Amino acid sequence: RQFDSMTYLSSCCRALPSQAGFRISWLNPGIGASLIVEIRGSKPLLLSGKGEPTMSAAEIEQTENEPTKYSLRVDEEEDDKACELKLCGFARPHMRAFHFAWWSFFIAFFIWFAIAPLLPQIKVDLNLSTQDIWTTNICAVSFDICMRFVFGAVCDKYGARIPMGVVLMLASIPTACIGLVNSLTGLICIRLFIGLAGSTFVMCQCWTTRMFTKDVVGVANGLVGGWGNVGGGATQIVMGTFLFPLFTSLYDGDKTKAWRHVTLVPAAVAFCTGMAVIRFSDDCPKGNYRELKKSGEMPEISAAASFRGGAVDFNTWLLFIQYACCFGVELTVNNAAVSYFVYRFELSIESASAIASVFGFMNLFARGLGGYASDKANARLKMRGRILVQMGLLVLEGVFIFIFAEMKNLAASIVLLTVFSICVQGAEGSTYGIVPYVNRVSPGAVAGIVGAGGPTGAVLFGLIFRSLPENPELGFRIMAGIVVGSGVICLLFNLKGHQGLIFGKESTLKAKLEVPAADGPADAEEDV
Numbered sequence: 001r002q003f004d005s006m007t008y009l010s011s012c013c014r015a016l017p018s019q020a021g022f023r024i025s026w027l028n029p030g031i032g033a034s035l036i037v038e039i040r041g042s043k044p045l046l047l048s049g050k051g052e053p054t055m056s057a058a059e060i061e062q063t064e065n066e067p068t069k070y071s072l073r074v075d076e077e078e079d080d081k082a083c084e085l086k087l088c089g090f091a092r093p094h095m096r097a098f099h100f101a102w103w104s105f106f107i108a109f110f111i112w113f114a115i116a117p118l119l120p121q122i123k124v125d126l127n128l129s130t131q132d133i134w135t136t137n138i139c140a141v142s143f144d145i146c147m148r149f150v151f152g153a154v155c156d157k158y159g160a161r162i163p164m165g166v167v168l169m170l171a172s173i174p175t176a177c178i179g180l181v182n183s184l185t186g187l188i189c190i191r192l193f194i195g196l197a198g199s200t201f202v203m204c205q206c207w208t209t210r211m212f213t214k215d216v217v218g219v220a221n222g223l224v225g226g227w228g229n230v231g232g233g234a235t236q237i238v239m240g241t242f243l244f245p246l247f248t249s250l251y252d253g254d255k256t257k258a259w260r261h262v263t264l265v266p267a268a269v270a271f272c273t274g275m276a277v278i279r280f281s282d283d284c285p286k287g288n289y290r291e292l293k294k295s296g297e298m299p300e301i302s303a304a305a306s307f308r309g310g311a312v313d314f315n316t317w318l319l320f321i322q323y324a325c326c327f328g329v330e331l332t333v334n335n336a337a338v339s340y341f342v343y344r345f346e347l348s349i350e351s352a353s354a355i356a357s358v359f360g361f362m363n364l365f366a367r368g369l370g371g372y373a374s375d376k377a378n379a380r381l382k383m384r385g386r387i388l389v390q391m392g393l394l395v396l397e398g399v400f401i402f403i404f405a406e407m408k409n410l411a412a413s414i415v416l417l418t419v420f421s422i423c424v425q426g427a428e429g430s431t432y433g434i435v436p437y438v439n440r441v442s443p444g445a446v447a448g449i450v451g452a453g454g455p456t457g458a459v460l461f462g463l464i465f466r467s468l469p470e471n472p473e474l475g476f477r478i479m480a481g482i483v484v485g486s487g488v489i490c491l492l493f494n495l496k497g498h499q500g501l502i503f504g505k506e507s508t509l510k511a512k513l514e515v516p517a518a519d520g521p522a523d524a525e526e527d528v
Contacts, residue, residue, distance in 0.1 A: 070094065070285070080285035081213045085220060093282035094211045097161075098224060100281045101207045104164050105228025107273045108200040110235045111175040111266045112140070113334050115191065117240030117353040118259045120342055122187070125256050130339075132184050134466035137335040140191040141455035141462070144198035148455065151202040152310065152448015153303040159283030160207035160444075164200055168274030171197035176267035179260030195455075197270070198331075202451045204228055206444045209436055210284045215375070217436050218386075222371020222429030226363040229425065232334045233360020235266070240338065240353025310445030315438050315495055319431055319446075320453035322394060325486035326427035328457015329397070329479060333359055333424075335458075336465060337417075340472055345410050355414055362421040369422075370429025382506060383437065383498035387490050390430045391501075394487030397423035398480045405476035437495055 071091035072082040082094040089095040115122070119133055147167075154163055174193040181187045208220040243265060247258035283289045292298035310316055337356035341347050347355070370393060377385025400420035407413040431450065438446045465475040493500040497507035 074285065075213050078213050082211060082285070083213050083215060085212070085216055085223075087223075093285050093287075096281050097207050097211050098220065100277050101160075101164075101204045102224040102227040104168060104273055104277055105200050105204040105224065106231040106234070107266070107270050108168060108171065108197040109228055109231030110238075111171060111263075111270050112194060112197040113232055113235045114175060114239050114263050114266045115178055115194075116335055117236050117338050117349065117356070118244060118262070120339060120349050121244075121255050121259050122181075125259075126182070126184065126187065128184055128187075130469040131466055133339065134462055134469070136184075136187050136191050137332075138459050138462040138466070139188045140195050140335065141198065141331055141458040143192050143195040144455040145452050145459070147196055147199035148202050148448050148452035149307075150448070151199050152206070152445045152451070153307040153442075154444075155203055155206035155448070156306040156442060156444035157289075157301045157303040159289040160203035160210065161281050161283045161288070162278060164203040164207070165274040165276075165278035167196055167200050167203070168270050168277065172267040172270035172274070175263055175270065178263040198455060199451075201225065201228070201454070202444070202448045205432055205435070205447045205451065209443050209447065214436055218371035218375040218378070218429070218433030219368060220371070221432040221435075222374075223368040225428060225432060226365070226367025226425055229330065229363035229367060229428075230360055232330065233357040233363065236334075236338065236353045236360060237357035239263075239266075241350050241357075245350060306442040306445045307448075308445075309442035310439055310449050313439055313446070315493055316446050316449050318489055318492060319434060319438070319450040320456075321489065322390065322486045323428070323431050323450050323453035324457025324460070325394060325483045326397065326424050326431065327451075327454030328459075328461055329401070329424050329483065330359075330421075330428070331454060331458035332461040332465070332479070333421075335462070336472070341413075343472070345413075355417075358414065358418055359421045362418065363425050366422040366425035367429040370426030371433050372429075373426070374430040374433030378433070383434075383493075383495055383504075384501060386430065386434050386437075387493050387501055390427065390434065391487045391490035393423050393427040393430055394490070395484055397427055398482075398484035398487065401476055401483060402480035405473045405480065434493075434495075437498060 070080065070082070070093075071089055072086060072094050073084050074080045074082050074094075085098070086095055090099055119136075122128070123130075123133055151163055151167075171194055174190050175197075178190055178194075181190055204224050205221050208224050209217055212220040239262065243262050244255075244258055247262045248255050251257040251261075284292075286292060286297065289298060293300060334356075337359055338349065338352045341352035341355055342349065370389070373389050374386045377389045379385075381388070397420060400416060400423055404413065404416035404420055407416055432447070435447055435450055436443055461475075461479055464478055465472060468475045491501050492503070494503035496504075498504055499506040
């Protein structure tokens with residue numbers, strides 16, 4: 001275990017009686033030599049291998065008072081993960097990774113749904129039916145399902161930084177090519193490959209899980225996921241209300257030319273963001289995986305073994321289902337909201353886009369609020385608290401979706417859209433407050449599998465709406481019933497070392513300080 005040996009001994013010696021006096025020697029792997037520390041009157045004195053003084057107690061005190069290499073308080077027992085958040089900070093490695101994580105996911109979400117507010121115009125230009133549009137919506141999330149399963153284990157092996165940057169650059173290419181589409185087949189293919197951007201959610205969550213302790217990881221995961229999801233609301237208002245009208249005016253009112261060129265803007269931003277992520281951030285608190293593995297500080301990890309570790313846990317699949325019923329709902333609404341308000345209340349694309357953006361903008365606080373509530377409930381009731389928060393949010397989500405489907409007044413629909421959006425995104429945050437507790441060895445694999453539940457739910461809900469092209473209200477009612485059912489299965493959680501609502505038992509083991517064991521008598525000895 002890595003630690004500053006002299007600072008550690010100095011702090012320990014203050015608790016010794018004034019008459020204490022003994023000598024300890026051990027092999028310090030950091031310098032490859034045997035060190036001797038002589039302690040007299042609660043003051044340590046570092047001696048060389050020959051017993052000659054090399055550092056006095058005063059020098060030790062000075063070393064102890066030197067500023068740490070991190071800007072946040074960290075837990076050395078958890079590989080220097082941060083114990084706090086400073087949202088206005090951008091220092092490496094913790095807060096730099098935090099801000100790159102949410103911004104990258106924001107941009108990924110933006111390009112993923114950049115085409116959504118343009119679909120009413122594309123539908124007219126390509127002579128598509130409502131069922132055709134739902135087919136493309138389903139394809140937009142299908143590829144994402146497969147890649148989320150893959151990237152969870154990839155993050156365990158290589159870290160989240162490089163996969164995040166590479167995916168953003170790759171997904172920007174089909175985004176830039178949207179204007180070349182001339183048929184339903186072309187639209188399906190282009191949306192299928194843009195769906196790769198959605199898998200950045202896995203990297204987003206793995207990155208913050210690797211940077212922050214369990215005390216604050218619920219809030220951290222909730223904020224980066226929530227602020228990233230704001231891209232879903234931002235793309236509605238920026239693309240539908242600002243850029244599309246701007247490009248229409250630039251092309252003298254030609255809306256066809258406008259939608260064929262407007263997506264070049266988010267594509268360029270995504271590509272530049274991908275390059276910046278790789279160049280200016282870190283994989284984990286101690287650096288990048290490649291260097292840590294080369295120096296021997298990090299063991300090599302098998303991606304296949306990591307995936308198996310997450311996949312065999314029953315709790316992973318419970319969370320998979322529940323995430324399908326919160327993030328899957330969000331993806332479905334992001335795809336359908338503009339078209340729904342145009343159909344139901346006969347609004348213009350610009351007006352419908354502005355209203356639909358409300359759903360996404362709730363991510364500014366709602367997902368983080370879900371993670372915060374999960375952390376606070378954990379402090380009071382431990383894991384049972386997290387599970388109760390999860391159940392409550394999912395049940396409320398289902399109830400409000402059902403009420404939303406019954407609204408025939410535009411103002412009431414907007415209010416209910418806002419309320420059920422808060423529950424949807426709060427449930428997403430509370431889900432990833434539980435994820436780090438499922439499997440400590442394969443956290444990335446668990447995050448990836450659970451994350452794949454979101455687009456899986458979007459596909460299933462999309463199929464429901466596709467089969468009801470003239471009755472979207474019934475689609476919302478069916479969705480509401482499924483969501484309420486997902487909340488009830490919280491009763492089945494059985495996490496090792498934690499008490500659930502019905503199953504499991506809270507571990508009574510307490511954390512304690514342990515001195516690293518020596519490899520043999522030649523490496524460590526104690527003379528008293």
